[in-house]
Amino acid sequence: MSSETYAMNDLKTRELEAPVATAIEALGSDNGVRMRVDELSVYYGKVQAVKQVSMAIRTHKVTALIGPSGCGKSTFIRCLNRMHELTPGARVEGKVLLDEQDLYGTGVDPVDVRRRVGMVFQKPNPFPNMSVRDNVIAGFRLNGVRDRKTLDEVVEKSLRGAALWDEVKDNLQKSGASLSGGQQQRLCIARALAVNPEVLLMDEPCSALDPIATAKIEELIHELKEQVTIVIVTHNMQQAARVSDFTAFFYLGELVEFGETGKLFTAPEKRQTEDYITGRFG
Amino acid sequence: MNRHFRFRKFVEWANWVGMLCCMSVSVFFLVAILGYVLVHGASYIDWEFLTAMPVPAGETGGGIANALVGSFLVVMVASLMALPIGIGAAIFINEFPSHGFGRTVRFLAEVLTGVPSIVVGLFAYALVVVPSGGFSAFSGSVAYAFIMVPIILITAQEALRLVPDSLREASLALGIPKWRTIMGVVLPVSSRALITGAVLAISRALGEAAPMLFTAFGNSFWNVNLTKPIATVPLLIYTYATGPYDDWHQKAWAASFVLLVVVLLTSVLTRAFLRGNSNE
Amino acid sequence: MAGDEVTLETLNRALPGVKPVSARRQVVNLGDRLFYIVAKSLALLVIVLALLLVADLCRGASEAIRQFGLKFLVGTTWDPVTHQFSTLPTVIGTLVKGFIALLLAVPVSIGSAIFLTFYTPRWLRPVISYPIELLAGIPSIIFGMWALFAMVPVIRVIQIWLKAHFGWFFLFDGPAVYGVGVLSGSIILFIMITPIITAISKEILLTVPRAQIEGMLALGSTQWEAIWKVALPFSRIGLFGAVILGLGRAVGETMAVTMVGGNSFAMIHSLFDPVHSMASQIASEFSEATYSLYVSSLIYAGLVLFGITILISLMAQFLIWRISKGKLALLD
Numbered sequence: 001m002s003s004e005t006y007a008m009n010d011l012k013t014r015e016l017e018a019p020v021a022t023a024i025e026a027l028g029s030d031n032g033v034r035m036r037v038d039e040l041s042v043y044y045g046k047v048q049a050v051k052q053v054s055m056a057i058r059t060h061k062v063t064a065l066i067g068p069s070g071c072g073k074s075t076f077i078r079c080l081n082r083m084h085e086l087t088p089g090a091r092v093e094g095k096v097l098l099d100e101q102d103l104y105g106t107g108v109d110p111v112d113v114r115r116r117v118g119m120v121f122q123k124p125n126p127f128p129n130m131s132v133r134d135n136v137i138a139g140f141r142l143n144g145v146r147d148r149k150t151l152d153e154v155v156e157k158s159l160r161g162a163a164l165w166d167e168v169k170d171n172l173q174k175s176g177a178s179l180s181g182g183q184q185q186r187l188c189i190a191r192a193l194a195v196n197p198e199v200l201l202m203d204e205p206c207s208a209l210d211p212i213a214t215a216k217i218e219e220l221i222h223e224l225k226e227q228v229t230i231v232i233v234t235h236n237m238q239q240a241a242r243v244s245d246f247t248a249f250f251y252l253g254e255l256v257e258f259g260e261t262g263k264l265f266t267a268p269e270k271r272q273t274e275d276y277i278t279g280r281f282g
Numbered sequence: 283m284n285r286h287f288r289f290r291k292f293v294e295w296a297n298w299v300g301m302l303c304c305m306s307v308s309v310f311f312l313v314a315i316l317g318y319v320l321v322h323g324a325s326y327i328d329w330e331f332l333t334a335m336p337v338p339a340g341e342t343g344g345g346i347a348n349a350l351v352g353s354f355l356v357v358m359v360a361s362l363m364a365l366p367i368g369i370g371a372a373i374f375i376n377e378f379p380s381h382g383f384g385r386t387v388r389f390l391a392e393v394l395t396g397v398p399s400i401v402v403g404l405f406a407y408a409l410v411v412v413p414s415g416g417f418s419a420f421s422g423s424v425a426y427a428f429i430m431v432p433i434i435l436i437t438a439q440e441a442l443r444l445v446p447d448s449l450r451e452a453s454l455a456l457g458i459p460k461w462r463t464i465m466g467v468v469l470p471v472s473s474r475a476l477i478t479g480a481v482l483a484i485s486r487a488l489g490e491a492a493p494m495l496f497t498a499f500g501n502s503f504w505n506v507n508l509t510k511p512i513a514t515v516p517l518l519i520y521t522y523a524t525g526p527y528d529d530w531h532q533k534a535w536a537a538s539f540v541l542l543v544v545v546l547l548t549s550v551l552t553r554a555f556l557r558g559n560s561n562e
Numbered sequence: 563m564a565g566d567e568v569t570l571e572t573l574n575r576a577l578p579g580v581k582p583v584s585a586r587r588q589v590v591n592l593g594d595r596l597f598y599i600v601a602k603s604l605a606l607l608v609i610v611l612a613l614l615l616v617a618d619l620c621r622g623a624s625e626a627i628r629q630f631g632l633k634f635l636v637g638t639t640w641d642p643v644t645h646q647f648s649t650l651p652t653v654i655g656t657l658v659k660g661f662i663a664l665l666l667a668v669p670v671s672i673g674s675a676i677f678l679t680f681y682t683p684r685w686l687r688p689v690i691s692y693p694i695e696l697l698a699g700i701p702s703i704i705f706g707m708w709a710l711f712a713m714v715p716v717i718r719v720i721q722i723w724l725k726a727h728f729g730w731f732f733l734f735d736g737p738a739v740y741g742v743g744v745l746s747g748s749i750i751l752f753i754m755i756t757p758i759i760t761a762i763s764k765e766i767l768l769t770v771p772r773a774q775i776e777g778m779l780a781l782g783s784t785q786w787e788a789i790w791k792v793a794l795p796f797s798r799i800g801l802f803g804a805v806i807l808g809l810g811r812a813v814g815e816t817m818a819v820t821m822v823g824g825n826s827f828a829m830i831h832s833l834f835d836p837v838h839s840m841a842s843q844i845a846s847e848f849s850e851a852t853y854s855l856y857v858s859s860l861i862y863a864g865l866v867l868f869g870i871t872i873l874i875s876l877m878a879q880f881l882i883w884r885i886s887k888g889k890l891a892l893l894d
Contacts, residue, residue, distance in 0.1 A: 083455060088379070109591050115457030125448040129470045139456040142466040188452070195456055294784040301681060304673030305690065308760060311753045312697045315708045322711075370604030378598060387605050389879065390612055396807075396875030397868065398814030400841045401619070404864045408618040428615070431608060461597035489701025492816040492841070496848050516703045520817060523707050531711070538704050549699055553692075 034059040034229045035080065035117075035199055040094035042075050042084060049075045052094070053255040055248055057199070062221060062230045064244035064261065066237055068281065072253040073233045077201050080231065081117035082110040098198065115139075118197035118228075122204040124184035126176030126191070133172040135187055139195040154194050161227065162190035163220050182213025189220065193228070200224070202232040206239065218243050237277060241265050249273045316542070323539025326532055332540075336502050342529045346537055348504050349513040355506060356419050356498055356514055357487050360426035365480060367427075368434025375435075376442040377464055388439060391432040402428050403493035411497060419505070419512035422498030429490060430483040437479025441472040478552045485548040489541060491516035515541055619868060622861035625854060634862060640827045640843075642851075647859035649866060651829050655837035656867070658830065659744055659823060660812040663751035668805055671756045675763035680775075680789055691764060698757035706818035709750040714741040714822055721745065721834050736832030740824065745833040747823030751815060755808035762807065766800035767793060803881030810874035814867065816841040840867040 035057040042050035050072045057063050065073040078084040080096060082103060096103045103113045126135045134141065136158050137151045145151070155172070159165040164186040168179070176187060185205060192200060202221075206214040221230060221243050234240050240247055241261060248258045249272075257264060257273045268274045275281055334345030371391075375384035406425035411417055445468050453463040469476070491514075494500065499511040500521060506512075515537055522534035620627075626634065630647065637648025678691055718741030725738040736743070770793045778788035794801070824836020825846055838846070844860050844867075851857040 081455065083451065086451065086454065111457055111459045111591055111594075113457075114455055118457075119455035121448065121451065121455075123448060125446075125452040127449060127452070127467055127471070129467075129473075138453070138466075139458060142453065142456075142458045142462045191452075191456065290784055290787070294786045297786040298681060301673045301677035304670045305677045307670050308674050308694055308697070308756055309690070311756075312693050314712070315697075315700070315705065315753075318708050318712050319704060367604050367607055370601050371608050374601035374605040378601065384605070387608050390609060392879050393872065393875050394612060396810050396814070396871055396878070397615070398816060398841055398871055400816040400844055401814070401864050401868045401871075402615075404622065404844070404861055405615045405618050408622045408861070409614065412622075428611065431611065435608065459591055460594045462593070464597070485699070489703065491701070491703045492845060495845055516701060516817075519703050519707060520821075523710060524821065534707060535711075538707050541701060542704055545699055545701060546696065549696055 032059050033057065034099065035231075036097040036100075037080075038095040038097065040076070040079060040092070040096060042072070042079060043091040043093075044087065045089050049253055050079070051253040053250075055255060055258050057229060057231055058246065059229050060225055061245040062225050062232060062243055063246045063248065064240035065231065065233045065248050065250060066235070066240045066276075067250035067256075068276065069235070070252075071250040073248075073250045074203055076250065077203055077231060077233050078119075080199070080201055081119055082113050083119060085110060115195055116197055117199045117201060118192035118195065119201045119203065120185070120188050120192055120205050123208045124181060124188050126179070126184050126187050128175065128177040130176055131173045132168050132176055132179070132187060135176040136190050136194050138191055158190040158194040161193050161224065162186045163216065163223070164190055180213070182209050182216060185209060185213065185217060186220065189217075189224075193224075197228060199229045199231065202230065204233050204235060207235065214239075237265075249276060251276070319535065319538050319542050322532075323535040323537075323542075326536035327539060331533070331536055335504060339525075339530075340527055346513075346515065346518060346533065346540075348501065349515045349518040349537070350540075351504075351506065352419070352498070352501070352512040353488055353514045353516075355508070356422045356494075356512060357426060357484055359420065359423035359508065360430060360487055361480070361484055363423065364427040364430035364434055364483065368431045368483070369438045369476065371431075372435050372438035372442055373464060376439050377460075377468065388436070391435045394432040395436070398492075399425075399429060399490050400492040400495070403496055406493060406497045414509075417497060417499035417511040418509045419498050420508045422494050422512065422514065423508075425493035425497050426487040426490065429493070430487050433483040433486060434479055437482060438476055441475030441479060442468060444475065445471050474555060478556050481548050481552050485545055489516055489545055491520050616868075619861060619865045623858055623865045625858035626862035629855060630859075630862070634859075635866065638829060642847075642856055645855055647855075647862075649840065649863050651827055652838045652840045652843050652863065653866065653870075655744070655823070655830060656813055656839040656841070656870075659747045659751055659819065659839055660809055662744070662748035663755060663812045664805065664809050666748070666752040667756045667759055667808055670752075671759035671808070672763050672801060672805075674756075674760045675767055676789060676793075678760075678764050679767040680785060680793070691761070694757045695761050698761060702754065702815060702817045705750055705754050706821035709746065709818055709822040713750065714746055717741050717746045717749065725834070732831060733833045736834030737836070738834045740834065740836055742822045743824040743834045743836040744830055747819050747839070748833075750818045750822055751812045754815065754818060755812050758811060759804050759808040762804035763797075763801055766797045766804065769800075770796050799881055803878050806874055806878035806881065810871050810878055813839075813874060814841060814871045815839075816845050820845045840864070 033056045037053060037055050037057075039052045039054055040050060041048060041052050053072075053076060055063075065077060067073050075084060079092060080103075084090045084092065092104065094104075098113075098116060102108070103117075127138060130138065133155050136155045137145075140151060140154065156165060156169075159168065164183060167183060168174070168187075176184070179187060185208075189200075189205075206217055209217070218239065221232070224230060225245075232240075232244065234243075244261045246259065247261045247264045249256045249264070249268075249270075251272055257268060257270045259269070264273065265277060268277060330343065331345040332350065333347050334343070335348055336346065337344035371387060375388055378384075402425050405428065406421045410421035410424050414421070449467055449471060450463055453467045454460065458466070494514050494517040498514055498517070500517050501511045501513045519534045519537045519541070522530035522537070525531075626647065630637070634648050635653065636650050637646075638650050639646040639648055640651070641647075674694070678687055682690065718739065721734075721738035721741065721743075724734045725736075728734045774792050774796065775788045778792050779785070783791070819839050820842035823839055823842055825838055825842065826836045827838055827843070828835065830837045840863050844864055848857070848860055851860055
């Protein structure tokens with residue numbers, strides 16, 4: 001990631017627009033900001049799905065995005081690794097900065113972006129034609145890396161990181177699709193972790209899983225944030241409250257409120273937030 | 283009231299019988315044809331038939347080895363041309379969707395499956411035989427390739443369509459470039475259906491005689507040179523069947539049997555192959 | 563850039579925020595770009611091949627077109643000796659054989675399709691339809707073999723009997739002893755196109771919503787009445803498309819018709835007359851065409867045949883596409 005590929009390499013925190021800077025100072029703490037979103041808007045054709053959202057995602061913390069269906073949180077998270085570009089007709093305005101480098105700068109390859117910002121999806125999607133082992137290292141093998149020893153190390157490290165190693169270590173050659181739902185999702189997490197991303201995006205990772213598998217993954221998230229910054233979309237408020245350090249409430253494409261999870265759930269500032277949390281709509 | 287009801291019941295029964303007759307007609311012809319070929323052809327098959335060269339007209343004995351090899355060669359060269367084009371175009375249509383262009387190519391392919399094979403032969407004649415000054419195995423391959431491309435394109439595109447988008451997303455989200463996603467994930471996952479389509483196209487080409495009439499043209503001698511005329515099984519069947527010698531007729535039956543076995547085998551195998559896929 | 567004060571304004575000027583995204587936008591890196599170009603070229607090649615086909619046919623036929631123009635389509639002389647060529651008899655021969663085949667095939671194939679869809683228990687369906695689909699894949703040369711050696715002798719007997727008893731009827735007033743002719747050609751075509759029409763019709767009938775049929779049955783109708791009043795009207799368009807597809811196949815068929823359709827060039831007036839179809843004429847005479855106008859005329863005939871089959875094919879594809887979005891194109 002040399003400076004030739006990234007357009008603006010010299011943004012400094014304090015020179016940004018005031019509201020964002022204030023927000024970051026308000027959050028205090030010694031933890032830095034890993035990703036910064038600046039006035040991000042997403043259009044599908046003429047429809048604006050995300051409206052000028054700005055937020056800061058802090059390193060080694062879990063940021064949850066909550067809100068009713070259709071509020072734009074899934075669209076928003078997919079902009080963080082440029083996956084929205086797969087939808088024809090999707091258009092983006094604004095900036096997404098990863099360590100002060102604009103992911104949407106000219107000359108920036110979305111492929112590079114996605115290596116640094118990984119993603120786990122709602123429905124587990126291991127590659128059915130590959131074994132467990134091959135699934136984990138898919139990010140390497142499909143990019144041409146062949147060294148056996150490196151790959152073996154990555155396999156063990158990633159599977160341990162996803163709390164799946166003990167369950168599959170004797171069966172690495174089994175097809176990826178032969179595991180249970182919860183195991184498949186942890187396999188997808190291992191696969192995403194294997195390429196060493198700086199940020200891991202999770203789009204409703206537990207909604208297709210049973211409560212036991214969900215609990216395992218929530219526990220995993222707690223451990224994972226030591227290694228990697230996490231942004232998680234969830235429609236389950238209790239999950240957001242359990243798992244995250246910061247929460248962002250989205251409604252109709254706008255970021256209504258953003259703050260520390262404890263504070264947002266007990267003493268929200270905006271009326272809308274309070275209504276959603278107390279279940280008056282959703 | 284009762285009489286009317288009985289009449290309707292009768293109509294029902296009569297139509298049932300009618301439908302059954304229609305069904306039986308279809309099945310009858312199938313049995314008749316397969317049976318005839320089996321009876322007349324199978325008995326003549328022996329090692330000599332499959333491995334020897336044809337003898338001069340009118341004599342008995344000899345075999346169709348040159349035609350077996352010729353068919354194989356011509357179809358293989360045709361596949362080398364048709365598979366990349368068909369699969370490549372299918373990949374473009376399915377993986378890089380662009381309003382209109384992809385659908386046009388697909389529609390064109392479907393229309394092309396209706397082109398009579400004799401017209402394809404004329405095309406290969408005008409395209410290859412005329413400029414090169416003579417009949418050749420290669421011109422036959424061109425004709426076969428033209429027949430195969432639409433079939434491969436359509437079956438390949440359907441195969442690719444069956445691959446769920448979630449797999450493509452998973453791969454792209456790992457930072458794998460699109461082309462490696464296609465080659466490393468989409469193609470392997472759809473490989474069964476792709477192979478089936480290719481086998482179907484090959485089997486279809488193996489049986490076509492009309493395009494060979496003025497391209498590969500046929501050859502009573504051994505030839506593996508692509509620039510010379512070459513014998514192919516379906517054309518040999520036609521030549522022998524319409525010839526005056528009984529021995530030729532007999533050989534035509536035996537060759538028909540061989541062709542039929544190949545075609546039926548591919549049909550059975552591809553079905554089993556595909557069904558195995560859906561069992562996973 | 564370094565040294566300028568960095569404000570939102572200068573940022574927006576330097577990096578325009580609007581980035582329209584299309585499928586091509588994903589293609590930033592070299593590997594993807596190359597792959598895209600190769601794939602697109604192959605797709606374009608398909609179009610090029612189709613255009614090349616038409617162009618080469620026109621070029622090959624150009625000498626005959628210049629010589630005969632549209633009179634080629636209505637004249638009745640085909641004489642290589644005097645360099646006179648026209649195709650009306652073969653066009654008639656092709657169309658007559660095709661339509662008679664269709665006349666026989668439509669009731670049998672649609673009847674079979676109805677039987678398979680509505681009167682056969684689900685488990686039995688694949689058992690019966692599988693052989694029918696097998697029949698669709700048999701090469702035409704084998705149909706031709708069987709027709710020539712097994713069917714023609716039988717037809718000959720039938721023809722002789724018909725002529726003896728009904729020879730006054732114009733359809734049976736022809737050279738019955740040949741065995742090859744319009745009747746034989748039509749019958750083998752009928753046998754060949756029936757499986758195709760059956761297979762596609764079966765798929766189309768399966769798309770009729772069960773709810774509608776059950777609604778009729780609940781009102782007390784018989785199975786047949788439900789089919790006649792609900793299923794058939796519902797699938798009218800698709801069935802018509804399947805039939806048209808069968809016609810297209812019949813018109814373009816070469817080998818089987820060459821072997822048993824009779825190889826003579828004359829206006830037909832009975833079922834027993836031997837007559838070329840356009841395809842069989844090209845197949846039979848091409849190797850004997852010794853001078854360029856002869857060859858060109860045969861290619862002209864091929865162009866006419868191509869035109870007819872394309873028209874039929876377009877109609878059929880259009881009809882079938884409208885209801886099934888291309889899923890059924892494989893079955894021909």
